[in-house]
Amino acid sequence: MKKYRFVFLLLLSLIGACENDDFCTEETTPRLIIGFYDLENPEEFKKAPLIVWVEKKDSIYQGVSLDSIALPLNPDSQNITYKFSHTKEVDQINFTYESEDIFVSESCGFKAIFKNLGIESSTSTWIESIDINNSIIQNENQVHVKIFH
Amino acid sequence: MAFFSITAFAQEEAISQTDSIPYKKNYGLRIGVDMSKLLIGATDENFSGYELVADYRIQKDLYIAGEIGFIEKNSEEDNYNFTTKGSYIAVGFNKNTFKNWLEMDNEIYYGVRCGFSSFSQKLDTYTVFQEGTAVEGVSSSYFEPKTVNLNRTYADLSAHWISFVLGLKVETFKNLFLGASVNFSKLIGATEPNNFKNLYIPGFNKVYVTNSGVSFNYTVSYRIPLFKK
Numbered sequence: 001m002k003k004y005r006f007v008f009l010l011l012l013s014l015i016g017a018c019e020n021d022d023f024c025t026e027e028t029t030p031r032l033i034i035g036f037y038d039l040e041n042p043e044e045f046k047k048a049p050l051i052v053w054v055e056k057k058d059s060i061y062q063g064v065s066l067d068s069i070a071l072p073l074n075p076d077s078q079n080i081t082y083k084f085s086h087t088k089e090v091d092q093i094n095f096t097y098e099s100e101d102i103f104v105s106e107s108c109g110f111k112a113i114f115k116n117l118g119i120e121s122s123t124s125t126w127i128e129s130i131d132i133n134n135s136i137i138q139n140e141n142q143v144h145v146k147i148f149h
Numbered sequence: 150m151a152f153f154s155i156t157a158f159a160q161e162e163a164i165s166q167t168d169s170i171p172y173k174k175n176y177g178l179r180i181g182v183d184m185s186k187l188l189i190g191a192t193d194e195n196f197s198g199y200e201l202v203a204d205y206r207i208q209k210d211l212y213i214a215g216e217i218g219f220i221e222k223n224s225e226e227d228n229y230n231f232t233t234k235g236s237y238i239a240v241g242f243n244k245n246t247f248k249n250w251l252e253m254d255n256e257i258y259y260g261v262r263c264g265f266s267s268f269s270q271k272l273d274t275y276t277v278f279q280e281g282t283a284v285e286g287v288s289s290s291y292f293e294p295k296t297v298n299l300n301r302t303y304a305d306l307s308a309h310w311i312s313f314v315l316g317l318k319v320e321t322f323k324n325l326f327l328g329a330s331v332n333f334s335k336l337i338g339a340t341e342p343n344n345f346k347n348l349y350i351p352g353f354n355k356v357y358v359t360n361s362g363v364s365f366n367y368t369v370s371y372r373i374p375l376f377k378k
Contacts, residue, residue, distance in 0.1 A: 024278065028278045028279065029277060031280075054291075057291065060291065072279065072290075072291045072292065074291075074292040074295075075277045075279070075292075076292065076293065076295035077292075101275070101277055101297065101344075102344060103344050103345050103346060104278070105346075105358075106226070106346070106348050106358070107227075108228075108278050109226060109227065109229045109275055109276070109277075109278050110228065110229065110275045110276075110277050110278060111277060111278050111279075112277045112279070112295070
């Protein structure tokens with residue numbers, strides 16, 4: 001019996017060693033969270049039926065009415081212009097930011113976070129005003145930009 | 150490995166009656182080389198390394214044992230790749246649990262080690278991980294992924310760990326041994342590179358999320374006989 005104990009121990013330890021950390025489960029590059037608020041009542045969300053896209057790319061949202069949306073930022077660039085279409089009225093906002101690459105874990109590798117979020121230019125056909133709520137984008141837990149309409 | 154086990158267990162069947170006859174054991178310094186690292190180095194272009202092993206018998210079934218080695222390894226992950234380069238040393242004891250027949254000198258042993266490695270990590274390239282954005286129901290990355298050719302070297306890193314060792318040694322010719330062992334290691338401390346992580350450490354092998362590691366070796370070693378006791 002004693003001689004099997006080693007073999008058993010060996011097998012047991014080998015199984016223990018094959019832990020699976022191949023899947024990226026941590027939070028990676030956060031998206032920009034934009035919330036839509038009522039101009040008359042700035043504390044209240046006001047849903048907007050939106051089509052959102054970057055010029056020459058497919059739209060990310062297609063007319064669904066939401067009180068907040070999440071848009072990816074390009075870590076390889078320092079600015080991005082999104083177009084927001086609300087009942088055929090199109091506004092565009094040019095966001096500026098700095099990105100920083102951060103190591104997350106073995107399975108995820110690197111993510112980007114964004115700092116110094118600013119608005120370079122914007123139009124206002126249906127958008128009344130824009131407010132940066134948080135200029136550091138580290139996660140998707142809060143609204144970074146408020147749009148009043 | 151299977152070959153070693155069969156020879157070893159076949160001997161054990163016939164032990165008990167003759168165990169009381171006192172045979173003198175060879176004492177000496179045994180030195181060897183890990184064949185697996187040489188073989189992997191010859192076939193895998195992302196790996197080169199060697200390991201020397203040594204032990205010295207201090208009692209009939211107790212040895213002071215150690216390993217010393219050098220490894221250069223390029224690891225390619227999905228989103229990044231890096232090169233680890235460095236040397237290591239591990240020192241400890243082996244305790245033989247195998248009852249030998251007559252003058253035979255085989256071992257099934259367990260042991261402990263303290264390991265230390267001094268190394269560098271070079272982060273070659275990485276691609277920023279960005280969750281796919283669903284466009285018309287299809288999830289893909291909205292922008293071209295950002296890839297950086299960093300080529301940054303993190304030098305003067307070090308790590309230390311403890312290991313539990315299980316192994317076999319079979320004397321195939323007089324004083325010539327074939328051996329195999331497996332190390333289960335736990336990292337105790339390491340200097341981590343800034344904004345990166347030690348995912349591979351020479352001598353420790355791949356570092357799992359629980360700071361544990363497993364490594365193997367297959368050795369050929371020769372005992373320089375010094376005296377009999």
